[in-house]
Amino acid sequence: MIHGIRSHEIRVQEQLPTMVPDTSPILSFCIATFNRREMASALVRDILASDQPxxxxxxxxxxxxxxxxELLSIEDSRLTVTSGTNSGSAGSRRVAISKAKGKFIAIYDDDDQIIGQNIPSIIDQLIACTDKSLCGIVVHYVEADGRLHGSPFVRRRTNFLQMRFxxxxxxxxxxxxxxxxxxxVVEKYYKGARRVPTSLLWYKVALDYDVMCVDQAIGVKCYLPGGLTSAIDSVKKGSPWPMLRHKMTIVAGFLFRRHRSLRAAGRSLLSSVFYCAFAFRQVLTNGK
Structure with missing residues (x-):
């Protein structure tokens, strides 16, 4: 009692915000497919067989x-299927990537195979990738007989330009x-294009970010007859603008000291002249 007035203790109960757990996936596999029903559906089913996020x-x-x-018959909430008229690998990859909700994205080919037992360790590596100067990780493919596809990594931390050149x-x-x-990067360089080398994406990313090399394999690399790899020269000539950007990014990487290969920069500069000629010829042809 103070001066005849009873003091009351007023307690204000603070309303704490309800914490909603983050249930978004860690890794989104983004795939473009064209007339490979059995291989595409098998790849999707193998990925979804994992209990990982x-x-x-x-x-x-x-x-x-x-x-x-076939894909619509797969009942799994972790699967998003889109479709449209034929727009080429770049256009279809762009659509698939735009739907991704994962924290990380892996672009997969429909004729590749997944190594499901390695997904948990790959997810662990991604969760541990908290350094904001890193864009993510890079892992291996293997051949059908289990041998390493290509060559091993040289260093643990690098960038995609340094790694290659x-x-x-x-x-x-x-x-x-x-x-x-x-x-x-995908939205900028894939929009309106039919075919864009995926290495253009990685080289653009490499101008600003490093990557961690992880000595694990996530897939088996397959090259089927009639695929883009079997006709790569004609594909490049038919997509001169993306190839020009690709070559100029290699030159920019040298100028910005993201790699030190004068040879790669010089050859890319010469190739840029070659693709410039094809690009302007394409402009003149389309203008007729």
């Missing part, structure tokens, strides 16, 4: 062999990159 985003690029129907790491590797880094 992964998802699959696959775009059916105008297939006529029942791929879409200073360390001379050969063969296909699987780059797994943070979504917030990769998506803007």
């Amino acid at each position: 992964v998802e699959v985003c696959i775009h059916v690029d105008g297939s006529t062999d029942g791929t879409l129907e 200073d360390d001379h790491v050969k063969g296909d590797k699987r780059e797994i990159v943070r979504s917030e880094i990769l998506k803007p």
Whole structure:
């Protein structure tokens, strides 16, 4: 009692915000597919057989062999299937990547195979990748007989340009990159294009970010007859603008000291002249 007035203790109960657990996937496998129903569906099923926090985003690029129907028959909330008229590998990959909700993205080919037992350790590596100067990790492919595809990594931390042109790491590797880094690059360089070398994405990322090399394999690399690899020269000539950007990014990487290969920079500069000629010829042809 103070001066005849009873004092009351007023307790204000602070309303704490309800913490909603983050249930978004760690890794999104983004796939473009065209008329490879059996291989595409097998790859999707093998990925989804994992109990890890992964998802699959696959775009059916105008297939006529029942791929879409086969994929839609797979009942799994971690699967996103989109489809449209044939727009080429770049256009269909762009759609698949735009649907990804994972913290990291791996671009997969529909004729590759997954090594499911290695997914948990790959996820652990991604969770441990907290350094914001790193774009993510890069891992291996193996051949069908289990041998390493290409050559081993030379150093633990590098960037994609240094890895290729200073360390001379050969063969296909699987780059797994943070979504917030990769998506803007894909949107900028894949929009409106039918075919873009995926290495253009990695080299653009390499101008600003390093990557951790992990000596594990996530997939088996396959090259089927009739694929892009079997006709790579004609594909490059038919996509001169992306190839020009690709070559100029290698030159920029040298100027920004992201790699030290004068030879790679010089050859890329000469190749730029070659692709410039094809690019302007394409402009003149389309203008007729």
